[in-house]
Amino acid sequence: xxxxxxxxxxxxxxxxxxxxxxxxxxxxxxxxxxxxxxxxxxxxxxxxxxxxxxxxxxxxxxxxxxxxxxxxxxxxxxxxxxxxxxxxxxxxxxxxxxxxxxxxxxxxxxxxxxxxxxxxxxxxxxxxxxxxxxxxxxxxxxxxxxxxxxxxxxxxxxxxxxxxxxxxxxxxxxxxxxxxxxxxxxxxxxxxxxxxxxxxxxxxxxxxxxxxxxxxxxxxxxxxxxxxxxxxxxxxxxxxxxxxxxxxxxxxxxxxxxxxxxxxxxxxxxxxxxxxxxxxxxxxxxxxxxxxxxxxxxxxxxxxxxxxxxxxxxxxxxxxxxxxxxxxxxxxxxxxxxxxxxxxxxxxxxxxxxxxxxxxxxxxxxxxxxxxxxxxxxxxxxxxxxxxxxxxxxxxxxxxxxxxxxxxxxxxxxxxxxxxxxxxxxxxxxxxxxxxxxxxxxxxxxxxxxxxxxxxxxxx
Amino acid sequence: xxxxxxxxxxxxxxxxxxxxxxxxxxxxxxxxxxxxxxxxxxxxxxxxxxxxxxxxxxxxxxxxxxxxxxxxxxxxxxxxxxxxxxxxxxxxxxxxxxxxxxxxxxxxxxxxxxxxxxxxxxxxxxxxxxxxxxxxxxxxxxxxxxxxxxxxxxxxxxxxxxxxxxxxxxxxxxxxxxxxxxxxxxxxxxxxxxxxxxxxxxxxxxxxxxxxxxxxxxxxxxxxxxxxxxxxxxxxxxxxxxxxxxxxxxxxxxxxxxxxxxxxxxx
Numbered sequence: 001x002x003x004x005x006x007x008x009x010x011x012x013x014x015x016x017x018x019x020x021x022x023x024x025x026x027x028x029x030x031x032x033x034x035x036x037x038x039x040x041x042x043x044x045x046x047x048x049x050x051x052x053x054x055x056x057x058x059x060x061x062x063x064x065x066x067x068x069x070x071x072x073x074x075x076x077x078x079x080x081x082x083x084x085x086x087x088x089x090x091x092x093x094x095x096x097x098x099x100x101x102x103x104x105x106x107x108x109x110x111x112x113x114x115x116x117x118x119x120x121x122x123x124x125x126x127x128x129x130x131x132x133x134x135x136x137x138x139x140x141x142x143x144x145x146x147x148x149x150x151x152x153x154x155x156x157x158x159x160x161x162x163x164x165x166x167x168x169x170x171x172x173x174x175x176x177x178x179x180x181x182x183x184x185x186x187x188x189x190x191x192x193x194x195x196x197x198x199x200x201x202x203x204x205x206x207x208x209x210x211x212x213x214x215x216x217x218x219x220x221x222x223x224x225x226x227x228x229x230x231x232x233x234x235x236x237x238x239x240x241x242x243x244x245x246x247x248x249x250x251x252x253x254x255x256x257x258x259x260x261x262x263x264x265x266x267x268x269x270x271x272x273x274x275x276x277x278x279x280x281x282x283x284x285x286x287x288x289x290x291x292x293x294x295x296x297x298x299x300x301x302x303x304x305x306x307x308x309x310x311x312x313x314x315x316x317x318x319x320x321x322x323x324x325x326x327x328x329x330x331x332x333x334x335x336x337x338x339x340x341x342x343x344x345x346x347x348x349x350x351x352x353x354x355x356x357x358x359x360x361x362x363x364x365x366x367x368x369x370x371x372x373x374x375x376x377x378x379x380x381x382x383x384x385x386x387x388x389x390x391x392x393x394x395x396x397x398x399x400x401x402x403x404x405x406x407x408x409x410x411x412x413x414x415x416x417x418x419x420x421x422x423x424x425x426x427x428x429x430x431x432x433x434x435x436x437x438x439x440x441x442x443x444x445x446x447x448x449x450x451x452x453x454x455x456x457x458x459x460x
Numbered sequence: 461x462x463x464x465x466x467x468x469x470x471x472x473x474x475x476x477x478x479x480x481x482x483x484x485x486x487x488x489x490x491x492x493x494x495x496x497x498x499x500x501x502x503x504x505x506x507x508x509x510x511x512x513x514x515x516x517x518x519x520x521x522x523x524x525x526x527x528x529x530x531x532x533x534x535x536x537x538x539x540x541x542x543x544x545x546x547x548x549x550x551x552x553x554x555x556x557x558x559x560x561x562x563x564x565x566x567x568x569x570x571x572x573x574x575x576x577x578x579x580x581x582x583x584x585x586x587x588x589x590x591x592x593x594x595x596x597x598x599x600x601x602x603x604x605x606x607x608x609x610x611x612x613x614x615x616x617x618x619x620x621x622x623x624x625x626x627x628x629x630x631x632x633x634x635x636x637x638x639x640x641x642x643x644x645x646x647x648x649x650x651x652x653x654x655x656x657x658x659x660x661x662x663x664x665x666x667x668x669x670x671x672x673x674x675x676x677x678x679x680x681x682x683x684x685x686x687x688x689x690x691x692x693x694x695x696x697x698x699x700x701x702x703x704x705x706x707x708x709x710x711x712x713x714x715x716x717x718x719x720x721x722x723x724x725x726x727x
Contacts, residue, residue: 436623443633
């Protein structure tokens with residue numbers, strides 16, 4: 001079994017102060033509870049310390065018997081969510097081509113391994129395109145296999161940029177089949193070709209009620225923004241697309257921001273210093289990006305089913321808010337349905353999640369119908385007894401094209417297993433029999449399962 | 461006892477209280493068998509008959525045990541049912557031992573009366589009727605193997621192919637979450653290095669995951685043997701040929717489970 005950490009050190013990784021998920025925005029004189037939680041501990045209350053409370057009813061000392069240090073707030077979550085992109089225990093693999101700007105879109109790249117160039121690794125990390133569930137931590141450097149579907153995806157992005165049309169794609173497929181990796185490959189392609197990339201790495205963060213929301217004034221029916229999330233997203237967009245955004249000048253007049261005509265879009269983002277103005281700034285940025293003469297935009301989202309259902313937020317009448325009434329999601333959905341045109345070309349990619357899936361009948365129906373239409377099969381009809389169909393979801397998805405990602409073929413398996421063997425992770429001889437065996441055990445070539453079968457299963 | 465009363469009636473008629481010359485020897489009725497008043501008269505009669513025959517013929521030449529003809533010996537339950545007597549299993553074992561000794565007598569020299577008695581100790585079956593139907597490859601190139609384990613039954617349709625596997629219409633990873641179960645399902649193909657030469661389409665019903673996986677092992681192995689009969693020793697060595705007869709042990713009264721005893725309580 002391959003391990004992410006070498007067993008030389010069984011120490012807990014030292015993360016001095018775990019980074020918070022959301023930045024705390026406040027002035028230096030403020031004494032909010034959130035600030036005091038980070039900077040120092042609360043002043044000792046004399047009431048608590050003076051009374052001698054019996055802490056435990058267990059015999060033999062209780063807490064004195066366990067001298068272990070407790071993890072800092074957020075440390076365990078940071079450990080769980082950390083992305084480790086290299087492993088010195090793995091062997092370096094020589095002779096793998098570095099991904100170039102137009103490499104992925106060429107049909108000759110199908111079935112080859114590529115290494116992710118160093119300059120976009122930080123950008124991908126900022127955009128949270130790497131997932132903690134992917135096995136990057138087993139290898140010396142991040143590489144990926146350009147499978148047939150990835151090449152198709154990249155060539156469609158290329159077409160979209162040249163034709164100046166929006167490519168609207170939904171990625172589906174079974175669990176662990178590589179949908180999120182296909183999104184990562186699309187983002188890599190976009191970054192290398194100087195697109196502007198906006199990525200929502202987990203759609204459920206937007207709808208499960210864990211971030212704050214506010215009614216946007218003068219909207220009827222009501223639309224809600226999520227200030228802190230959008231503020232953080234703006235910072236991400238700025239950090240990941242800094243070079244591109246700095247070269248683009250603001251064309252419209254944005255009176256509230258105090259920007260001049262010659263300022264760049266990067267400066268537009270930086271004018272937003274507080275989360276209250278996040279949605280206005282994002283809206284301004286999105287409007288500027290959809291003006292003619294801008295670079296293509298890639299807007300991607302992972303976990304489509306979470307934005308198809310009712311969110312966990314409530315309106316003033318205490319009804320659940322539909323996810324499409326959240327402003328950021330509405331921006332995405334409008335782009336996905338083709339309601340917002342992308343005049344400079346670009347792509348809107350939504351990927352379903354296999355593991356964290358919420359069943360939604362309309363989404364299932366429309367995707368099945370689109371897929372049947374694409375392959376020329378008879379179109380499935382809606383179930384007359386199903387009452388949970390949602391017209392808004394159906395409308396939002398009816399113009400997309402569905403790209404199904406399932407298992408890889410035997411040749412790709414051979415390439416991938418050759419890479420694993422060269423990294424020193426797979427000890428078997430890579431021959432026809434081993435390839436077919438792992439391929440079958442992984443459910444006919446499911447990549448994630450193949451990793452599990454070949455690399456992550458302990459053999460005694 | 462029903463058998464006893466029938467015997468009494470018979471004794472009266474044929475035992476003959478009178479001798480040939482007309483003189484009356486006994487005035488009371490006497491049972492024909494000396495074991496009439498025992499618990500198992502018919503069984504004892506049979507045992508006495510066997511021992512008499514062994515005494516009579518024990519000097520006849522015998523065969524070594526492995527060369528003697530194999531007989532489907534009676535089981536203790538069947539002899540109880542046939543004779544209608546509560547035969548003890550230890551007594552039955554003794555009788556069978558004598559019967560087996562008589563069976564060792566060379567068949568060419570064996571007297572007819574021994575054969576007649578031995579026939580009472582054997583089951584009335586023809587071992588040649590109960591043959592396994594050979595599996596054949598049908599016109600689509602499929603060999604169908606059936607395997608069982610615990611409560612599960614599996615049918616595997618094995619064709620020549622490239623190593624694709626579907627169980628109940630789903631890929632293996634959706635049926636078996638554990639990698640170990642997936643490996644055991646395909647163990648027949650893996651152990652013989654045939655994974656790249658066959659496709660498997662299987663149906664599994666009943667039981668749990670382990671049972672289903674190991675039922676598949678057997679089913680795939682049986683179907684593979686139809687394609688390549690020469691693999692039998694390899695498959696036997698890999699443990700794919702024999703059906704695992706183990707099943708859940710029954711619960712006993714006075715116990716919490718099959719073996720677990722209740723907690724000790726003082727009073």
